[in-house]
Amino acid sequence: MSKPVLIVGGGPAGLAASHALASVGQPSILVEKEDCLGGAPILSGYAKLVPSGEWAKDAIGGMVDRVMQSEHVEVITEAKVTSFDGEPGHFKAGLSNGTSVDVRSAILCTGFTHFDSHNKPEWGFGTYPDVVTTAQVEQMISSGNGVRCPSDGRKPERVAILLCVGSRDRQIGREWCSKICCTVSANIAMEIREEIPDCHVYIYYMDIRTFGLYETKYYWRSQEEFKVKYIKARIAEVTSDGKRLIVKGEDTLVKRPITIPFDMVVHAIGMDPNVDNPDIASVFGVDLETNGYLDHASSYSGTGLTKRPGVFVAGSAIGPETIDDSIAQGKAAAMAALEQRHLHLLAAELVG
Amino acid sequence: MSKPVLIVGGGPAGLAASHALASVGQPSILVEKEDCLGGAPILSGYAKLVPSGEWAKDAIGGMVDRVMQSEHVEVITEAKVTSFDGEPGHFKAGLSNGTSVDVRSAILCTGFTHFDSHNKPEWGFGTYPDVVTTAQVEQMISSGNGVRCPSDGRKPERVAILLCVGSRDRQIGREWCSKICCTVSANIAMEIREEIPDCHVYIYYMDIRTFGLYETKYYWRSQEEFKVKYIKARIAEVTSDGKRLIVKGEDTLVKRPITIPFDMVVHAIGMDPNVDNPDIASVFGVDLETNGYLDHASSYSGTGLTKRPGVFVAGSAIGPETIDDSIAQGKAAAMAALEQRHLHLLAAELVG
Numbered sequence: 001m002s003k004p005v006l007i008v009g010g011g012p013a014g015l016a017a018s019h020a021l022a023s024v025g026q027p028s029i030l031v032e033k034e035d036c037l038g039g040a041p042i043l044s045g046y047a048k049l050v051p052s053g054e055w056a057k058d059a060i061g062g063m064v065d066r067v068m069q070s071e072h073v074e075v076i077t078e079a080k081v082t083s084f085d086g087e088p089g090h091f092k093a094g095l096s097n098g099t100s101v102d103v104r105s106a107i108l109c110t111g112f113t114h115f116d117s118h119n120k121p122e123w124g125f126g127t128y129p130d131v132v133t134t135a136q137v138e139q140m141i142s143s144g145n146g147v148r149c150p151s152d153g154r155k156p157e158r159v160a161i162l163l164c165v166g167s168r169d170r171q172i173g174r175e176w177c178s179k180i181c182c183t184v185s186a187n188i189a190m191e192i193r194e195e196i197p198d199c200h201v202y203i204y205y206m207d208i209r210t211f212g213l214y215e216t217k218y219y220w221r222s223q224e225e226f227k228v229k230y231i232k233a234r235i236a237e238v239t240s241d242g243k244r245l246i247v248k249g250e251d252t253l254v255k256r257p258i259t260i261p262f263d264m265v266v267h268a269i270g271m272d273p274n275v276d277n278p279d280i281a282s283v284f285g286v287d288l289e290t291n292g293y294l295d296h297a298s299s300y301s302g303t304g305l306t307k308r309p310g311v312f313v314a315g316s317a318i319g320p321e322t323i324d325d326s327i328a329q330g331k332a333a334a335m336a337a338l339e340q341r342h343l344h345l346l347a348a349e350l351v352g
Numbered sequence: 353m354s355k356p357v358l359i360v361g362g363g364p365a366g367l368a369a370s371h372a373l374a375s376v377g378q379p380s381i382l383v384e385k386e387d388c389l390g391g392a393p394i395l396s397g398y399a400k401l402v403p404s405g406e407w408a409k410d411a412i413g414g415m416v417d418r419v420m421q422s423e424h425v426e427v428i429t430e431a432k433v434t435s436f437d438g439e440p441g442h443f444k445a446g447l448s449n450g451t452s453v454d455v456r457s458a459i460l461c462t463g464f465t466h467f468d469s470h471n472k473p474e475w476g477f478g479t480y481p482d483v484v485t486t487a488q489v490e491q492m493i494s495s496g497n498g499v500r501c502p503s504d505g506r507k508p509e510r511v512a513i514l515l516c517v518g519s520r521d522r523q524i525g526r527e528w529c530s531k532i533c534c535t536v537s538a539n540i541a542m543e544i545r546e547e548i549p550d551c552h553v554y555i556y557y558m559d560i561r562t563f564g565l566y567e568t569k570y571y572w573r574s575q576e577e578f579k580v581k582y583i584k585a586r587i588a589e590v591t592s593d594g595k596r597l598i599v600k601g602e603d604t605l606v607k608r609p610i611t612i613p614f615d616m617v618v619h620a621i622g623m624d625p626n627v628d629n630p631d632i633a634s635v636f637g638v639d640l641e642t643n644g645y646l647d648h649a650s651s652y653s654g655t656g657l658t659k660r661p662g663v664f665v666a667g668s669a670i671g672p673e674t675i676d677d678s679i680a681q682g683k684a685a686a687m688a689a690l691e692q693r694h695l696h697l698l699a700a701e702l703v704g
Contacts, residue, residue: 012652020684023691052650059652066653168567177567207559213643213671215520215529252605291565298404300364300411301418303680319565325677328655332372332683338690339375 004029004074005337006093006103008081008280011039012323013315014109015063016330017337022072026338029074029101030067031081031093033276037064039111041323047141047191049323050183051217056142060323080276081106084284088310088340105310105340107333108294109326110280112271112316115166115174123162124238124265130245131238131265134161134181137188147192149264155196156263160247161185162235163205167270167320176291178270179320182209185268186218189228201226202262204233204247233258238265271320284311293319304333312336356381356426357689358445358455360433360632363391364675365667366461367415368682369689374424378690381426381453382419383433383445385628389416391463393675399493399543401675402535403569408494412675432628433458436636440662440692457662457692459685460646461678462632464623464668467518467526475514476590476617482597483590483617486513486533489540499544501616507548508615512599513537514587515557519622519672528643530622531672534561537620538570541580553578554612556585556599585610590617623672636663645671656685664688 005021007014010032018028034043038060041049046056067073076095083094084106094100117125117133124131129151140147149156163185167178182205189201208230210219222228235249244261251258273292274280281288286306287295294317297305304312314333315326357373359366362384370380386395390412393401398408419425428447435446436458446452469477469485476483481503492499501508515537519530534557541553560582562571574580587601596613603610625644626632633640638658639647646669649657656664666685667678 016655016684020687020691024687024694049652052652054651062653175568175572176565177563179564207561209559209561209563211529211561211563212531212673213528213641213645216527216643220527254607255605289565291568293565299406300401300404300675300679301414303368303676303683321564323652324655325680327652328677328680328684331655331687332368332680335372335376335683335687339372342376 002026002341003089003102003104006031006081006091006101006106007109008106009039009109009111009317010037010064010075011109011111011315011326012041012060012063013111013317013326013330014039014107015060015067016327017107017109017314017334018067018073019063019070020331020334021337022067022070024338025072026341027072027074029076029103031079031095032075032077033080035078037067037075037077040114044114044135045139045142047138048187050180050187051214051324081283091310105312105337106284107304107312107314107330107337108280108284108286108317109315109330110274110276110294110317112273112320113275115269115272117165117267117269119172120165120169120267122237123165123235123267124245125267128238128240128245130263131267133267133269134184134188135269137266141188141191141195146195147264154263156199158262159192159199159201159264159266160260160262161189161201161203161266161268163203163268165267165269166272168206174270174272176320177209179209180322181268181270183214183218186210186222186228188266190222190226193226193228200229202229202231204231204235204249206232271316274317284308286311286313293317304329304336310340354378354693355441355454355456358383358433358443358453358458359461360458361391361461361463361669362389362416362427363461363463363667363678364393364412364415365463365669365678365682366391366459367412367419368679369459369461369666369686370419370425371415371422372683372686373689374419374422376690377424378693379424379426381428381455383431383447384427384429385432387430389419389427389429392466396466396487397491397494399490400539402532402539403566403676433635443662457664457689458636459656459664459666459682459689460632460636460638460669461667461682462626462628462646462669464625464672465627467621467624469517469619469621471524472517472521472619474589475517475587475619476597477619480590480592480597482615483619485619485621486536486540487621489544489618493540493543493547498547499616506615508551510614511544511551511553511616511618512612512614513541513553513555513618513620515555515620517619517621518624520558526622526624528672529561531561532674533620533622535566535570538562538574538580540618542574542578545578545580552581554581554583556583556587556601558584623668626669636660638663638665645669656681656688662692
C-alpha cells in the first residue's frame with residue numbers, strides 16, 4: 001500500500017484534498033486540532049453558504065461524512081503536528097497526542113482565524129450586546145431561531161452591517177482585504193430581509209467587492225429584489241442613546257456626517273492569519289509572508305508549493321479565500337502530491 | 353494504456369489540467385482552436401502577470417513547453433470539437449479537421465473573449481487612435497518598445513485608465529464584474545510609471561476590487577510607491593480638443609463635473625463569455641448560465657461538474673477568473689477526471 005499523505009486541517013480545503021486522494025486510492029491521514037471536522041463553516045455554525053446556497057451543515061457536513069466513511073482516510077482529531085522531519089516520500093510527523101505517523105508528503109490546509117471584534121473597540125463590540133458579528137448572525141440563522149437582538153430577544157427593525165471590520169484597516173495592522181465579506185454580507189442581508197420583511201437593512205462600505213458573477217447574484221439582487229441599502233461611508237464609532245445603537249460617521253458620497261439609530265449592528269469580520277501560523281511554519285519549515293499567512297511559491301507552474309519540497313499548501317492558510325476556491329486549491333494540492341508520488345514511483349522503477 | 357482525457361482549450365486551465373494528468377501518467381488530448389497554445393496571456397501578448405510578476409511568455413510559455421514535451425499529451429491545434437457522443441469512459445469526439453478521438457472524459461477549459469471596446473463607442477475607442485485597451489498596453493510593454501501614443505509614437509505625459517469597460521454595465525448587457533481588471537490596471541499603472549517616471553497615471557473607478565492580498569501588493573503599492581491616483585468617477589465620454597483626449601464625467605466623491613486632458617486613455621476591458629459558448633454548450637450537452645458562461649454544478653461536493661457526467665469545466669469558461677484560480681481549477685478538474693477513471697476501474701474490477 002502507498003504511504004499516506006498527511007493533511008493538516010479538516011476544513012473545506014483539507015476535506016477536498018483528502019477526498020480527492022481517497023477517490024484515486026491514495027491513503028491520507030487527516031489531522032485536525034479541534035474535536036470535529038468541517039473547519040470554520042461547521043465550527044462557527046455558518047448558515048447558507050456563498051455561492052452555492054447550500055446550508056453549511058449539509059454541504060460541508062456532507063464533505064465531512066464522505067471523508068469519515070472513507071477507508072482511505074485516517075482521521076485524527078484533537079491533535080496538532082509538533083514535528084515534521086525527513087525528505088519527500090519519507091517524512092515522520094510527530095503529533096501532540098504522543099504518536100507519530102510516516103507520510104510521503106504534507107498538505108497544509110490550516111485555514112484562518114476570525115478577526116476578534118474586541119480589537120475594534122470604537123465600533124461597540126463587547127460594549128453593547130446588540131453589536132454582533134457576521135459569524136454570530138450566521139449562527140442565529142442556522143439555529144432556526146431567527147435573527148434577534150441579544151439584549152432582549154426582539155426582532156430588529158433596523159440593522160446596520162459594517163464592512164471591513166478587521167480588514168483594510170492599517171490602524172489595527174490589517175491592510176489586506178478579506179475577499180468574501182462583501183458577498184457574505186449581501187447574502188446575510190437578504191436572509192434577514194427574507195425572515196423579517198419589515199426590517200430595514202443597511203450595508204456601510206468602502207468599496208463593494210462582489211467580484212465576478214457575485215455582482216448579479218448578490219449585489220444587484222440584494223438591492224433590487226430585497227431592498228437592501230448600500231451606503232459608502234467612513235464609520236467613526238458605534239454608541240448608544242440608551243434605547244438604540246447609534247452609528248456615527250460620514251457619508252463619503254454626499255460628504256455629510258451621519259448619526260443613525262439601529263437595533264442591531266453587525267460587524268462583517270475579516271479573516272486573520274491563523275493564530276497558529278508561526279508554530280505551523282516553524283514545525284514544517286515553511287515561511288510566513290508579510291501579513292502572517294503561510295507563504296507559497298508565486299509561480300504559475302507550481303500551485304500550492306512551499307519552499308520545502310513535499311510540503312504543499314491550500315485554502316485560507318495562504319490568504320483570505322472563498323470556500324469554493326479553497327476546495328479547488330485543496331484538490332490542486334492533492335494533484336501536486338500525487339505528481340510527487342508518481343515521480344518517486346518512476347524514480348523507484350529506474351533504480352529498481 | 354488508459355484511454356485519454358479530452359481537454360478543450362490550451363490556456364492556463366487547460367495547460368494545468370493536461371500537465372497534472374500527464375504527471376500521474378494519465379494521457380490526454382489537448383484540442384486548441386488557435387494555431388498555438390497559451391490562451392489569452394500568450395495570444396494577446398500579456399506582459400508581467402498578476403500576481404506572480406512573471407512575464408507571460410516565460411510563465412505561460414513554460415507551461416506550454418512542458419505540455420508540448422510531454423509524452424502523455426497529444427496536442428491538436430487549429431481544431432474545434434464538433435461532436436461529442438457516448439458515455440463516461442467511452443466518448444467519441446469528432447473534430448473540425450475531420451478526425452475523431454476516443455476519450456474517457458472531457459474537461460472544457462475554453463476560456464473567455466475580451467470585451468470589444470467598439471461596443472462602448474462614447475468612450476472613444478475606434479474614434480481616437482490614442483484610446484487603447486489594457487490588452488494593447490500589455491502588448492506595448494511586452495514588446496519591449498514601451499508605452500507610446502499610437503497616433504505619433506510620443507511618450508504619454510498623462511494616462512487615464514478607465515475601469516469596468518464592458519463590465520458592471522447594464523446598458524450594454526454586461527452586469528457581471530470581470531474580477532481581475534482592477535488589479536491588472538494597478539499593475540499596468542505601475543509598469544507605466546516605472547518606464548516613464550514623469551508620466552501621471554490616473555485610474556477612474558466605481559469600486560476598487562483589489563481583493564485579498566492584492567490590496568497591499570497592488571492598490572496601496574501603486575498609490576504609495578508609484579504615486580498612481582485613483583478617482584471615483586462616472587465617466588460620460590471621451591472626446592478630443594484636437595491635441596489631447598478629454599475625459600468628461602463626474603467625480604462622484606466631490607460631486608463635481610470633470611473635464612480632464614490626457615495623452616492616452618486605456619480601457620480596462622472585461623471578460624465576455626467565450627463567443628463560441630453556445631456552440632460548445634450544444635456540442636457537449638452542457639448548459640449556459642444566465643450571462644452566457646458555461647454552467648456548472650453549484651455544489652461544494654463537486655468542483656467542475658456539469659450536468660453531463662464525464663464532462664468537467666474549469667477556468668474562465670465558467671465566469672471571469674484569475675489566472676492562478678484558473679490553474680487551480682484546471683488541476684481540480686483533472687483530479688475529478690481521475691476520480692471518475694478510478695470509479696470505472698473499480699467497477700471493472702467488480703464486474704471482472
